[in-house]
Amino acid sequence: MTHAVAYRAAILHSLDDPAKVGLEASYAYYPDGVLVVADGRVRDIGAAADVLARQPAELNVVEFNNKLITSGFIDTHVHFPQSEMIASYGEQLLDWLNNYTFPEERKFADPAHSARVAEFFLDQLLRNGTTTAMVFGTVHKASVDAFFQASDKRNMRMIAGKVMMDRHAPDFLLDTPESGYADSKELIERWHNKGRQLYAVTPRFAPTSSPEQLAEAGRLLAEYDGLYMQTHLSENKQEIAWVKSLFPEQKSYLDVYDHFGLLGDRSVFAHAIHLEEPEFDRMGGSNSVAAFCPTSNLFLGSGLFNLPRFEDYEVDVGLGTDVGAGTSFSMLQTISEAYKILQLQQHRLHPLKALYLATLGGARALRLDDKIGNLQVGKEADFIVLDLQATPLIKARIDNTSTLFEQLFVLMMLGDDRAIAETYIYGQRQYRRD
Incomplete structure (x- = not known):
């Protein structure tokens, strides 16, 4: 069997453009999720209980606390x-x-x-x-x-x-x-x-x-x-x-x-x-x-x-x-400025639309959405681990949120390179914040 590694954390990724399919159909979110990676690709993804039930008992599971996994x-x-x-x-x-x-x-x-x-x-x-x-x-x-x-x-x-x-x-x-x-x-x-x-x-x-x-x-x-x-x-x-x-x-x-x-x-x-x-x-x-x-x-x-x-x-x-x-x-800082530019024109940039633009939307723009852009099974495993407690201010503000959208928006408004805990390229960790 090919060597596989599972990553357990909250997982969020974009499935489609919210402007075309609506907010609810545009993303998948697992508050306690597992991403399984093998040979540089996504092998499985979903709620932790479901994914782990499908995997061998000896599977290596890396757990992240107060973290959010999303596509690179x-x-x-x-x-x-x-x-x-x-x-x-x-x-x-x-x-x-x-x-x-x-x-x-x-x-x-x-x-x-x-x-x-x-x-x-x-x-x-x-x-x-x-x-x-x-x-x-x-x-x-x-x-x-x-x-x-x-x-x-x-x-x-x-x-x-x-x-x-x-x-x-x-x-x-x-x-x-x-x-x-x-x-x-x-x-x-x-x-x-x-x-x-x-x-x-x-x-x-x-x-x-x-x-x-x-x-x-x-x-x-x-x-x-x-x-x-x-x-x-x-x-x-x-x-x-x-x-x-x-x-x-x-x-x-x-x-x-x-x-x-x-x-x-x-x-x-x-x-x-x-x-x-x-x-x-x-x-x-x-x-x-x-x-x-x-x-x-x-x-x-x-x-x-x-x-x-x-x-x-x-x-x-x-x-x-x-x-x-x-x-x-920082794409997080780029999103923050994009939000303000649209505000100046009386348009609101929803955090799910911003996530889409920074991940799957970028992949579609580059005609690479069959390979990258989200964490669907078979995609190349380029993903990141975001820290929901990256700074005292982010932690305080996240603690004062009640929805996923609020959490995502806080990361996008207050986040920068400090919010990136780890970055994985084709299933291999290539950056870890000190």
């Missing part, structure tokens, strides 16, 4: 090379890129620097309960090689890509349409579907890629099955005006990407704050995805993401920390 968090937009420039003061998007981002990314020409930061970045994800992310590298091929080497070693399910950028940036960060294509092709053939690694074609955003380069990005997507595409869209009003001046023949910012064949089932557009009505319609019609990045949208003063409009057009949405414009690796 999924970050649909983040920049690993910006890990060490987080919290850079005082700019909006375009000046922030020129004054902080581009000088920082220059360092990633050095493979040793890339390798060190990749390890640090993955440590931060695990510390914050994030088990899968969609990740930007830099323009340097070495940055993505280093990232995938570090991720593959940890057996994490990750999506990443080399930035394609051939204009409107410092010379030391530019590639060409030809080299961007060739370097991306080499990385795709080395890493896409190697273990749990997946590749995303990554034009930074329309202003920094020539029409020729955007055409090469579309060519890559057409040449390989199952590739992703990640870029930025309508983050900042000044940026949008710039795009319209650079591409006057296209109807909108989104239409620029559409023209070059970059929309589709695995295309993830970060921000999408200032969309025009036809752009919502086209995103929904093309099955493209939006990444909601609350902390960076507030930090850079970019604007407020209108989640209900995306739901109206049936556009899948995931959450992104967007480090380093984003101000935390």
